Amino acid sequence: MLSGFVDLLLPPRCGGCRRVGSWLCAGCRSRIRHLREPLCRRCGAEVDTPRPDCGCRTRLRSLARLRSAVAYEGPIELAIQRFKYWGWRRLASPLAMLLAERLVVEGLAASSAAAVPLHPERLRARGFNQSELLVRELTASMGLRPPPGRLVRIRATPPQVGHDRLWRQKNVHGAFEWLGPSLAGRSILVVDDVATTGATLEACASALRAAGSGPVIGAAVARVTV
Template sequence: MHLLDFLLPPRCGGCRRVGAWLCERCRASVRRLEEPLCPRCGVELDSNRRECGCRARLPSLTRLRSAVAYEGPAEAAIHRFKYGGWRRLASPLALLLAERLVVEGVAAHWVVAVPLHRDRMRQRGFNQAELLAGELGRRLALERPAGELVRTRPTPPQVGNDRRTRFANVKDAFAWRGPALDGRAILLIDDVATTGATLDACANALGRAGSGPVIGVSVARVNV
């Protein structure tokens, strides 16, 4: 047992019960995304549709995949992880995503996190996507490229914005600083995906730096 777990026992991010960072009951009750899914962006579809029309909206992402719906214990755990400073939740949340990616056969050479702007980083003290990237890389044996993806300007929070505003907020807001990416396939990770606007803007920056396919992944998905 980790010494910190002995002094401060883990408390479930979903229900706050003591014993694990995500208890078995909450792990079992999170809603895994189910087919039919859009083969490109991974959003849940009704049985009458085969695609959602995302191709024009998300030109830079090769695919987008998420593990669970952003509701119930998953929503509670991600909120505590992101805003409450429950950093140890990175491991069980990344496990949910890793399990989904293995089932779907998603593979890449590198993993890259959606960055925070330095001002937001100072406020929060950590980047939740970076913690997830570290855990996912460890579980799937993915390397991190030399260099970094950066957010070049502050962007307003996306919560509550409509689709058009979300895409406008992040247009040209990211850049790659480092060596060319040599056509390597990249997993681009964030905690939650809604429209995919942020992930696609990041994928655009990676593509300009010479990446191969960029597959956006998130722990949770908001169905819009």
């Protein structure tokens, strides 16, 4: 909580290089690596040749599409770490803008957006959910409506970092639930800061589809290359 208050008082400082003046300076923006075409049409991974899917269909059954704005490296990696772990909450705006720009280019639209939820224990420890901050920015900039309920994490799970694809899938399987009325075919954008294998976003999409949603699009600011 204190870090968020201090964040509001301090002048803008670049999340990539810490230079005072803006939350993401022109120099760091110029060094961001945008994901290069061709991309897998389904999961958004960089591939050698254009194709409908890269073999991801067997593990991404609930997500209609998955897209990330940029590669998780260089200044973006530093900015996301400062946003997520150091409490630089004002970075939500420039990071969400990168994602919004990608979604517009791809022509991906949804009626509502939902954040990947944290377990209450982790939320208390961190003080905020970085994905919720991104959703607030996206909702405002893209004209999305709030969903008629909320996505919750019903089981605490160890961090996904450092584990393989199969472990990640098992770790988050059944970890999320929709609380609220039926989504009645509503298209949903489910948002996270970083995607690696897409397992967390897929588990969220599974819960949303079980609640009657229409197509679910996974969206993350940055993609880790695996």
